[in-house]
Ligand code: HEM
């Protein structure tokens with residue numbers, strides 16, 4: 001499969017800054033969503049799921065076609081909860097009908113990461129909607145029960161190495177798990193809507209106990225209501241992953257720049273961007289108010 005980026009006709013940085021501002025403003029006005037978690041985390045998860053169907057071996061899947069808009073893809077049980085994100089974006093798409101779904105489902109994650117204090121994420125336009133026949137079969141999303149071998153094998157389909165996988169999973173500092181969605185429980189967390197490197201510090205410093213949760217699934221719990229999925233905890237069980245967990249736990253700048261790079265790589269997987277398509281570094285609401 002070939003995915004050639006085609007910029008939305010006549011649309012440039014100011015247009016996408018308007019989309020960013022509409023998403024960021026709506027996030028602010030609906031900050032009580034999910035017991036005060038806010039919409040940021042679920043928007044980041046949508047940007048990940050809309051890119052997570054990518055397969056480097058035939059260049060299929062990925063964010064290009066915006067296929068998460070189809071029930072065939074969005075109904076994957078492993079995507080339960082993301083209907084909250086697509087419903088949040090419906091009025092945004094109404095206000096900006098010219099934006100492709102692939103661009104919308106990725107720019108929303110960039111907006112959330114930046115508005116939650118994370119690194120600036122250079123973002124490129126030009127994803128083009130493709131039809132229902134392009135929706136990949138379900139089964140390309142990762143399961144939370146996996147161990148380190150599973151996680152390493154899973155990300156081979158993207159061509160990501162150990163360092164990239166650890167940096168990318170640092171996004172699990174945001175938001176929470178919900179019994180009704182994934183069967184994992186995040187009773188309550190410290191700040192679940194600030195983007196920091198604390199996911200790594202928590203992994204190394206907290207006292208983790210593997211316990212059966214109310215849905216019968218095993219998860220790692222620590223005092224103070226934080227939890228780790230088996231695939232999260234795998235990062236400290238595997239010596240090659242552990243090295244990067246230790247690096248990011250003590251160096252937030254390194255985490256921010258490595259997360260930026262692998263997040264861009266994820267959101268752009270499978271897409272040919274002509275070099276005339278310049279990356280946009282969108283401004284935060286705060287930067288625009290100063
Ligand atoms: C091994 C790979 C991964 C697995 C197995 C996994 C699994 C999960 C699960 C089970 C949840 C809870 C869903 C719910 O119950 O609502 C979740 C939430 C989340 N995931 Fe992941 N994830 C993975 C990778 C990623 C990546 C690469 C990102 C982003 C770069 C990401 C971002 C998020 C965010 C932000 C949430 C919180 C959503 C919310 O608060 O509603 N995850 N993930």
Ligand SMILES: N=C(N)c1ccncc1
Pocket residue numbers: 172173174175176177186226227228229232
């Ligand atoms: N490990 C976590 N606390 C986590 C947070 C959000 N989503 C998945 C896992």
